[in-house]
Amino acid sequence: MASSSSSSPLRVGFVPEHFSTPIHFARKHYGLDAELIPFPSGTGHMITALRSGEIDVGIGLTEGWVAGLGKVENQGSEEGDGGDDGGYRLVGTYVETPLCWAVSTGAGRPEIQSLDSLKGGKVGVSRIGSGSYVMSYVLADQRNWLLPTAGAAGASESTGAPFSDFVALDTFERLRRAVNDGTADFFMWEHFTSKRYYDNGEIRKVGEIYTPWSSWKIVASTRLLPQQQRSAKNGSVDERVEDLLDRLNKGIKHFNENHDEAVGYISTELDYSEEDAREWLKTVRFPEATQGVDLEVVKTTVDVLKKSGVLKLSGGMKPEEMIAKRR
The missing domain is CATH 3.40.190.10 (Periplasmic binding protein-like II)
Known part of the structure; x- marks a missing residue:
């Protein structure tokens, strides 16, 4: 020590x-x-x-x-x-x-038009266990995408697979690239950090949620x-x-x-x-x-x-x- x-x-x-x-x-x-x-x-x-x-x-x-x-x-x-x-x-x-987490997808992804269209998709995250990973589950919970199963003493524990995959991409730049080339369908990042790339047309905003x-x-x-x-x-x-x-x-x-x-x-x-x-x-x-x-x-x-x-x-x-x- x-x-x-x-x-x-x-x-x-x-x-x-x-x-x-x-x-x-x-x-x-x-x-x-x-x-x-x-x-x-x-x-x-x-x-x-x-x-x-x-x-x-x-x-x-x-x-x-x-x-x-x-x-x-x-x-x-x-x-x-x-x-x-x-x-x-x-x-x-x-x-x-x-913190306001913006939900982003690629500029050329017309099939993604709303938060509900992200269910079952591939989530880009910086790392497993990171804020971007954790908040994807919070989003899933808010949208009622999690499947309850029996937890300890019969309590309800939210589990299930709201997304098809978590793609760990490390950096914000690689996350932006991934939603444009199809490696991921969406990612979550802080609003103002993302905004510049909405303004220049590189990525598109689908929605946002705040931390509780x-x-x-x-x-x-x-x-x-x-x-x-x-x-x-x-x-x-x-x-x-x-x-x-x-x-x-x-x-x-x-x-x-x-x-x-x-x-x-x-x-x-x-x-x-x-x-x-x-x-x-x-x-x-x-x-x-x-x-x-x-x-x-x-x-x-x-x-x-x-x-x-x-x-x-x-x-x-x-x-x-x-x-x-x-x-």
């Missing part, structure tokens, strides 16, 4: 999209001393990197983090074990607002958490993680007070127009304090993921065990 007195910079995984702007401000203006490692393929890839020891902290999608831990059946007993214990815990909240939870969380490797506090209500974490959270708070405050600077960064350094960046600003809300996670948010996420068939009704890590630092 990494010592709390260690002076080596944290390796922080993040998604290089517009949501990462406060992270950029934290490093540019407030001395964030961390190695920022981009993961364009998203949360599922960061889970793999956390468990293999490639990164120490991840900033990604709530549903991806919760699904990853919800599939862990047995927690490891040895300190620093990143396998059976799930490899990470929730320590902070990065975005308070839900606040959309981004911060996790830390269990290597940074004392064994006895990995499931504590307000467990201590490595002092470098505390410093990261404090500097993210300052980056968020700067973001809120300097929207023109944020738009300039998003529209020049990232793949968004100035108009889209300003529209996105109207839809997003970051927390004043990133420290801690609401237990009820995690419970809601687990409940929806169980209903959607992503998680089993019984077994797996409990919501209380997923959080190392509660609000």
